[in-house]
Amino acid sequence: MLGIVIDDSRAMRKILRGLLADLGFEVLEAGNGQEALELLQSTGRVPDLALVDWNMPVMTGLEFVVEARKIAELRQMTLMMVTTESEHGQIVRALAAGAHEYVIKPFTRDGIIDKLALLGLVPVGVL
């Protein structure tokens, strides 16, 4: 499976990349939503999963979700927000825009894996 981690923090990208790699994912990285869209367009690859931060320069995570949902080729991509934005209204906005799941930082490794398992994105035998 292919995943993409979209976060402006290199430290956070490294943490999430490691987590996904341990689950058997091949992992792409982008520092903001615009960079992610350009990467996916240039490579023609469609991730099974995108882990998306909210507050990023250039293009926020919410804007990325909105744009990604307009692109037919990306409609099968599961979108999980991983963010410090924890106000109820923000969570509702993200889900309404097309995000499938929402994880609030700081997260635990098990917390992310549990969410991925519910989405059917953890390979059998990993847990």
Add this chain to the structure above:
Amino acid sequence: MTNDVAMNVDVDLDIIAEQVWSAFLNSGEDEAIFAADDKGSHADLAASVAMVGAYEGHLVVSCSHKASRDVASVLFAMEADEVSQDDIGDALGELANVLGGNVKSVLPSPSQLSLPRVSATEHERWPGTVEVCRTVVSWRGEPFVVSLLSGGHAVHKTQEVPA
């Protein structure tokens, strides 16, 4: 919103700091002391995020060079002497971002959170602010002062205005 209103907020920084250190820095009980004594604490760097909206202020975490290097070492899974200044800025900024997001969740809403800013404490100023509350986390023997400020002008670039 004015400082007077913001001053009435009820934020338990100790609990938020404990949650963040535990989950974000994988900090065991033997590594961290929460609500620690801040006598003699020395800060070289400050990372902050601004909050604009129903609550206006800043969340600031400040610490020594050694402490910031330790944070980067943990988050980047590298030896402390291998991390770069960019790594330190990135890691400390993300720590402020995570602390700020969790603090914002218990403040009047809606508010926007800025991108984090990291700088030397000698250059960092938050004019027109007052400290609402603070806590000190002693982690690996180094103090981290976490302060919630109210008021002042948000000087950070902000993101995304909630509807």
